[in-house]
Amino acid sequence: MALDRRSAIVTGAAGGIGAAIAQRMLEEGLNVVVTDIEERRLDEVAAGLRTQYPNRVIAFAADANRDDHIGSVIDGASAAFGFPDVYIANAGVLNGFGLETDEASWDTAWAVNVMSHVRAARRLVPRWLEASAGGCFVSTASAAGLLTQLGSPVYSATKHATVAFAEWLAATYGDRGIQVCCLCPMGVRTSMLEEPADAGGDVSLGLAAISHAGEVVTPLSVADALIDALQSQRFLALPHTEVAAMYANKAADPDRWLAGMHRYRRTLDNEATEHTDAFGR
Numbered sequence: 242m243a244l245d246r247r248s249a250i251v252t253g254a255a256g257g258i259g260a261a262i263a264q265r266m267l268e269e270g271l272n273v274v275v276t277d278i279e280e281r282r283l284d285e286v287a288a289g290l291r292t293q294y295p296n297r298v299i300a301f302a303a304d305a306n307r308d309d310h311i312g313s314v315i316d317g318a319s320a321a322f323g324f325p326d327v328y329i330a331n332a333g334v335l336n337g338f339g340l341e342t343d344e345a346s347w348d349t350a351w352a353v354n355v356m357s358h359v360r361a362a363r364r365l366v367p368r369w370l371e372a373s374a375g376g377c378f379v380s381t382a383s384a385a386g387l388l389t390q391l392g393s394p395v396y397s398a399t400k401h402a403t404v405a406f407a408e409w410l411a412a413t414y415g416d417r418g419i420q421v422c423c424l425c426p427m428g429v430r431t432s433m434l435e436e437p438a439d440a441g442g443d444v445s446l447g448l449a450a451i452s453h454a455g456e457v458v459t460p461l462s463v464a465d466a467l468i469d470a471l472q473s474q475r476f477l478a479l480p481h482t483e484v485a486a487m488y489a490n491k492a493a494d495p496d497r498w499l500a501g502m503h504r505y506r507r508t509l510d511n512e513a514t515e516h517t518d519a520f521g522r
């Protein structure tokens with residue numbers, strides 16, 4: 242069954258999960274607008290998609306967090322394909338390791354991981370409420386938004402906020418023609434998990450926590466899980482199905498869940514000198 246939609250905007254689409262979602266949306270028959278702050282990589286992704294889908298892909302270099310940029314992307318998408326009826330808020334940052342993280346890193350993460358979604362929804366939802374076909378808003382959060390992210394208080398807190406905003410959107414508009422879906426993967430093989438050569442301490446802990454928690458999956462398999470959740474009208478898209486049980490266990494007994502996190506953190510600390518990253522290095 243194809244997604245019954247016309248066109249999608251995908252943010253953070255210059256690689257990784259965003260590029261994979263753009264690919265799958267095209268396969269589902271939608272026209273796609275890819276956007277990212279990284280212009281050169283974005284153009285490469287768009288050129289690759291256009292070889293398969295000529296005339297159905299446009300690209301805009303834009304900051305997903307800036308309200309004026311969001312407006313320009315929506316205007317450009319509307320001019321090419323009509324008012325977009327799917328928005329994939331996928332741009333994100335994994336930063337801010339350790340309690341000593343500075344204010345600027347917190348500000349960046351709040352802006353990209355949370356406020357970019359709020360600003361886009363503010364522009365789109367009123368128009369979708371007026372339209373008979375409604376619209377669809379996808380938030381790429383993370384399993385860290387349901388559980389936690391060892392090593393990064395910033396990613397943990399902001400991705401929880403991503404989930405919270407998506408839940409609020411779904412609770413408020415989900416029965417009024419707006420479909421909301423929240424994508425919460427664990428480890429995915431993208432540049433986000435590449436460990437800097439000089440990493441140590443909480444950075445290494447954070448990246449090891451992601452790559453040891455479960456299988457590190459491909460971006461296309463994450464896009465497949467999203468398509469499945471959209472077609473099944475599920476709010477949560479969980480590419481790692483075990484996250485559902487982890488989330489339920491956390492809710493059922495938070496103290497037991499925290500004791501498990503303490504054990505997991507100590508295990509990673511002990512292995513820190515010999516761990517491999519998400520790419521098996």
Ligand SMILES: NC(=O)c1ccc[n+]([C@@H]2O[C@H](COP(=O)([O-])OP(=O)(O)OC[C@H]3O[C@@H](n4cnc5c(N)ncnc54)[C@H](O)[C@@H]3O)[C@@H](O)[C@H]2O)c1
Nearest residue numbers: 253255257258277278304305331332333383428429431433
């Ligand atoms: N890779 C993982 O293990 C993993 C797991 C769970 C969730 N996620 C989430 O998936 C999403 C995509 O990440 P990815 O893994 O594909 O990594 P990625 O680094 O390949 O993609 C993130 C993209 O967001 C873009 N971006 C960052 N700030 C931006 C801004 N202000 N405006 C526009 N674009 C901006 C980057 O240029 C990059 O292309 C993120 O929200 C991330 O938090 C990733």
